Amino acid sequence: MALTGVLRPGFIQIRVLDKQAALTHYVDRLGLNTVSEGSDGRVYLKGWDEFDRHSVILRPTDTAGMDVMGFKVASDADLDIFEKRITDWGLTVDHVPEGEQPGVGRRIGFVLPSGHRIELYAAMELSENHPPIENPHIWPEEPRGMRAIRFDHALLYGPDIEKNLAFFREALDFSLAEQVDSPDGVIGIWLTCSNKAHDIAFVRYPEPGKFHHAAFFLETWMDVGHAADIMARYDISIDVGPTRHGITRGQTIYFFDPSGNRNEVFAGGYTYYPDNPTRTWGPEELGRGIFYYERRLNDAFLSVVT
Numbered sequence: 001m002a003l004t005g006v007l008r009p010g011f012i013q014i015r016v017l018d019k020q021a022a023l024t025h026y027v028d029r030l031g032l033n034t035v036s037e038g039s040d041g042r043v044y045l046k047g048w049d050e051f052d053r054h055s056v057i058l059r060p061t062d063t064a065g066m067d068v069m070g071f072k073v074a075s076d077a078d079l080d081i082f083e084k085r086i087t088d089w090g091l092t093v094d095h096v097p098e099g100e101q102p103g104v105g106r107r108i109g110f111v112l113p114s115g116h117r118i119e120l121y122a123a124m125e126l127s128e129n130h131p132p133i134e135n136p137h138i139w140p141e142e143p144r145g146m147r148a149i150r151f152d153h154a155l156l157y158g159p160d161i162e163k164n165l166a167f168f169r170e171a172l173d174f175s176l177a178e179q180v181d182s183p184d185g186v187i188g189i190w191l192t193c194s195n196k197a198h199d200i201a202f203v204r205y206p207e208p209g210k211f212h213h214a215a216f217f218l219e220t221w222m223d224v225g226h227a228a229d230i231m232a233r234y235d236i237s238i239d240v241g242p243t244r245h246g247i248t249r250g251q252t253i254y255f256f257d258p259s260g261n262r263n264e265v266f267a268g269g270y271t272y273y274p275d276n277p278t279r280t281w282g283p284e285e286l287g288r289g290i291f292y293y294e295r296r297l298n299d300a301f302l303s304v305v306t
Helices: 019-029 076-089 161-172 221-233 283-290 299-303
Strands: 006-016 033-037 043-046 056-060 065-073 094-096 107-111 117-121 150-158 175-182 185-192 200-204 210-217 238-244 250-256 262-268 279-281
Touching (some): 006 019, 006 150, 006 210, 019 033, 019 043, 065 076, 065 150, 065 210, 076 117, 076 161, 161 175, 161 185, 161 200, 175 283, 185 283, 221 238, 221 250, 221 262, 238 299, 279 283
Parallel strands (some): 006 056, 065 117, 150 200, 175 279
Antiparallel strands (some): 043 056, 094 107, 150 210, 175 185, 185 200, 250 262
């Protein structure tokens, strides 16, 4: 499948309450690599199999949650094209200058009907510790901790997700891979700009701008089990898992960082193509859709957001 326009999730900026505790969690336990620390206190991280300079930014502050999620587009010219499409659709676009994040070109930003900030960018420097490209070994150095490969996707909670769906389809050319529908309207949507089962997802929630989780991709189901061992060894707070999703078919564990932000480690998932029909779930089967083995949701998964 030829990828043009919006290519993939690029970065996420997460608010953390204790920088050192967050670094122990994301670097030592999850297995991300430290790239740099800015004069403003932000710390830049990446997974071992990511080519771009960074994909996770930790911003120390007094409230947990997500500031922004960024998507990489194919070319600088696409930023101008998408700016017009976004403003024509009805959202206000602002501009973030080159260098606001180290190694990143200019960005355009906007706030979704659900209250979440999204940014698009085209240029980011190649990581100094990128995966090998000449006679490559399978990894540049032995992965550690949970061996997170990359930042994979995010699930966000907020109102007006039907408007989010229309926007992502009409302005950014995303596809709706799966949805949970009900007589009262759409409850959840799983959107993709690639051939992954999802690149971003939204669940209907009364408060705007809420962050449910950031997901990090692992190679195999065995790696998910290894991640569970790490969580047990270091008393990391687990929400649910190891288990499997019906929606996306991925294998998963949900757990919390020291600030209360939910993380996910995720393996598997089906391959999506744009001619695939949307898979639809009814609300009576939502438990099986989210947690295929347990066939029911736990209270924390539905209610704990930052």
